[in-house]
Amino acid sequence: MNIIVLGLSHKTAPIELREKLHIPESELPDILDELGGCEQILERMILSTCNRVEMYAVVDDVEGARRFLIEFLADRRKLPAEIFESSLYLLTADQAIRHLFRVASSLDAMVVGEPQILGQVKAAYTVALERDATGQILNALMDRALRVAKRVRTETGIATSAVSVSTAAIELAKKIFGDLTGRTVMLIGAGKMSELSAKHLLADGVGTVLVANRHFERAVELAKRWGGRAVRYDFAKVEMLQADIVISSTGA
Known part of the structure; x- marks a missing residue:
């Protein structure tokens, strides 16, 4: 065997x-x-x-x-x-x-x-x-x-420095923009990674959270939970023009 x-x-x-x-x-x-x-x-x-x-x-x-x-x-x-x-x-x-x-x-x-x-x-x-x-x-x-x-x-030291992909993306955004207060963020995907991203972003003071997902109902659910706005997936490219930061975590 x-x-x-x-x-x-x-x-x-x-x-x-x-x-x-x-x-x-x-x-x-x-x-x-x-x-x-x-x-x-x-x-x-x-x-x-x-x-x-x-x-x-x-x-x-x-x-x-x-x-x-x-x-x-x-x-x-x-x-x-x-x-x-x-x-x-x-x-x-x-x-x-x-x-x-x-x-x-x-x-x-x-x-x-x-x-x-x-x-x-x-x-x-x-x-x-x-x-x-x-x-x-x-x-x-x-x-x-x-x-x-x-x-x-x-x-080992891996646990102390462990980060998720979403956390790494947010840290990169901080390096670029400094203060995230009032920034507009678009999350593409509405799975666990997007939920983690929304949680951390709101804690950092972002102003608007846009959520785009293939299944619009799921985008609405996550947007309501975090006080954001759901975006239909077909219009994501257009809505993206409003965003300072875009985090994509589709496929989960």
Whole structure:
């Protein structure tokens, strides 16, 4: 039996491609169940965030599982495999294990040390457990990965300097503008990263928050929560002309 990781990330694929392959949390149970019908895949877990889509699996035949997973992903996302296959990486055995440890510890993140990824890994594992998709090998691996991540955060300096992508963007805005008081900000996307951005920006005194999202209802919800204004996604480019700062965090 072999442990494998098949996926792509911000290091190998542009955000446009990652958005197309992103698997919403609501789809994970059904996808895990479908993968359970493949005799080559003995255990499985899927991690899908704005920065990566990765399938962790225990398999008998590495090459057979690789081909099956690529075809499955292409069919599920309604995309030709040729569009994304060159962006995929396949890691096996010790390389796969080390990769999971790095991901869970936020060492492979776009911003090293950002705190969200560990929660996302835990959530992915929880869904896999609930669907009875894991077994002895993945359970032991995940237990070890979470322990390693905890040690990295508590025994190194990474936790003290850890920032999210949104925090890094806001710090850059402060360097450019100095005081953010009264500034107009546009948030593109209405996920957790945008919520974090809105919270920090309001604390720094921004005057107006514009929220654009593909699903307008979600933009309205976030805008109401933070006293901002929702913008229809199709008009984002026009509304953007009013903004001093634009933070985009789509695809999550």
